[in-house]
Amino acid sequence: MRTRVVVVGAGVAGSAAAWRLAERGAEVVLVDRFGAGHDKGASHGSSRIYRHAYSNVHYVRLAAQALRGWETLQDLGGERVLELTGAVDHGDPDALQPLADALDSESVPSHFLDPAEAGKRWPGLRFDTQVLWHAAAGRVHADRAVATLQAAATNRGAQVQRERRVLSIETDPTGVRVRTDGGLLEADQVVVAAGAWTSALVGPHLDYPPIRTTQEQPAHFARVDRGRGTEWPSFIHHPGAGYRGPGIYGLDSPDGVKVGEHGTGPEIDPDVRTAADPALLDRLVDHVRHWIPGVDSRTARPVSCLYSTTPDHDFVIDRVGQVTVAGGFSGHGFKFGPALGDLVAELVLDSKPANPLFALNRFRVPARGTTRR
Ligand SMILES: Cc1cc2nc3c(=O)[nH]c(=O)nc-3n(C[C@H](O)[C@H](O)[C@H](O)COP(=O)(O)OP(=O)(O)OC[C@H]3O[C@@H](n4cnc5c(N)ncnc54)[C@H](O)[C@@H]3O)c2cc1C
Known part of the structure; x- marks a missing residue:
């Protein structure tokens, strides 16, 4: 049966x-x-x-x-769902070392680059600390x-x-x-x-x-390198060192480079969605202006999505x-x-x-x- x-x-x-x-x-x-x-x-x-x-x-x-x-899913469906572009983690060194240790213990290759070297390789992003790179990401x-x-x-x-x-x-x-x-x-x-x-x-x-339901508000930004093929890894900026704001994640996508704050949205009832919050968007745009020179910060298009935390x-x-x-x-x-x-x-x-x-x-x-x- x-x-x-x-x-x-x-x-x-x-x-x-x-x-x-x-x-x-x-x-x-x-x-x-x-x-x-x-x-x-x-x-x-x-x-x-x-x-x-x-x-x-x-x-x-x-x-x-x-x-x-x-x-396996890609083989079955014939559709590409995953692209491996690699990933960088930067910011607070105390947050990066445990990531490197865990990758190492599971034999996932990764290495640190200094900020100047990382800036040359990924000119769309600005770095002020060591950068942890692993290729098995995207x-x-x-x-x-x-x-x-x-x-x-x-x-x-x-x-x-x-x-x-x-x-x-x-x-x-x-x-x-x-x-x-x-x-x-x-x-x-x-x-x-x-x-x-x-x-x-x-x-x-x-x-x-008890679960916190929050409405999160990342945004897509137009690349300024259109046509020049700058490499975009997925990225996480850990607060610490020269950066004091919330945790930031981002990645390139068919809709532009998506950048978001991790888990800072308002708590909501999932059946009652609210309009985009201009203050949160301004803070994100400020971050992008300072840390992500590879996009045009004036082109933010916010999207809305739920976290259940x-x-x-x-x-x-x-x-x-x-x-x-x-x-x-x-x-x-x-x-x-x-x-x-x-x-x-x-x-x-x-x-x-x-x-x-x-x-x-x-x-x-x-x-x-x-x-x-
Ligand atoms: C802005 C944002 C960025 C994110 N970025 C990443 C990332 O980069 N990497 C990553 O790993 N994760 C990321 N996440 C998290 C990831 O997207 C979520 O963890 C995941 O999508 C949760 O999926 P789910 O199936 O649990 O929920 P959902 O996708 O919400 O699915 C739940 C489904 O249940 C249905 N449903 C609800 N109630 C009923 C009912 N009574 N009867 C029938 N159907 C019902 C809903 O219609 C819905 O389709 C992100 C999330 C957000 C919001």
């Missing part, structure tokens, strides 16, 4: 889960309340950073697993990746139902009933990957941690009974897409225990005198 699974949410996490579950023989229905390619959640647009550089080796390993998954085309994940899932027999909102989930020993505004779906298990809307759906079933910025990928949850990606989940699908499939089909880094029980307050984890 094939395991019947309803996956709620067709962003990167739900789409990857649908692919991996269907590939492993499950009977999958992937449901989303909005249409294909919508921009109301977190997975839309033309670019996301892919990189290995994390100070926690678990994420370095997960990035390596995801790389294999992105490559960008994922987000819209294309989500569409290709869904195509890979449907090729393995999954059904995708769009513009169908899940209203509630009920479980009992005989199975799961997912009530939608288009009727009832029955299954053996349910996966909730509903981004900023996850808490409301899983609340009755498991102890989902957990208290420790690590993800939640865990299962309680027939309900598996994949959420809280805290503004850094996209790059791991296929690996997130693998983790979900292992929870659902193998009943494998959750990776402790992503387990729900890490949020439980320990009883006095006991040690956490």
Whole structure:
């Protein structure tokens, strides 16, 4: 008997889960309340950073697993979703060394360059500190990746139902009933990957941690080097040394160079979006004027996207009974897409225990005198 699974949410996490579950023989229905390619959640647009550089080796390993998954997906779909352009980290030296150590311990090649050498190689960026470079990084085309994940899932027999909102989930020993505004779906298990809307759906079933939903506002800028082929790695500017603002990320994309502050947007209700904040945009433009000479700072075009941030910025990928949850990606989940699908499939089909880094029980307050984890 094939395991019947309803996956709620067709962003990167739900789409990857649908692919991996269907590939492993499950009977999958992937449901989303909005249409294909919508921009109301977190997975839309033309670019996301892919990189290995994390100070926690678990994420370095997960990035390596995801790389294999992105490559497989490209082979299956014939569409290029990942381009390796390399990545630079600069700013606070105390933030860079742990990244270099973790890359080293997982045998991912990286090296430091001095600021003058880095400035010559990447004239679009300005550096005032040592720069950590690793080549196994770049960008994922987000819209294309989500569409290709869904195509890979449907090729393995999954059904995708769009513009169908899940209203509630009920479980009992005989199975799961997912009530939608288009009727009832029955299954053996349910996966909730509903981004900023996850808490409301899983609340009755498991102890989902408090999540901050913020509306983030990166912007695209026109390159001043158009036609001259300046190399653009993806980049992270860590506050410290000569820079005191918020953490900044960026990368080149088909829409221009995208630059954003990491996690500084206002907390919102995901159903009530607000207009772009001019003060946040001015601060970003100031940063760009000073630190990113390779773009025209007068050309900012802001975009809007949601972060769902957990208290420790690590993800939640865990299962309680027939309900598996994949959420809280805290503004850094996209790059791991296929690996997130693998983790979900292992929870659902193998009943494998959750990776402790992503387990729900890490949020439980320990009883006095006991040690956490
Ligand atoms: C500005 C910005 C920049 C980012 N940059 C990077 C980056 O460079 N690299 C990186 O790795 N990550 C990045 N991220 C993070 C990454 O994009 C997210 O972690 C990831 O997209 C989260 O995907 P998700 O599937 O969990 O959520 P979503 O994409 O929001 O998907 C959830 C889906 O659930 C659906 N849904 C919700 N409720 C229901 C319901 N009741 N019934 C049916 N469907 C429902 C929604 O319609 C939605 O489609 C960035 C995020 C933002 C906002």
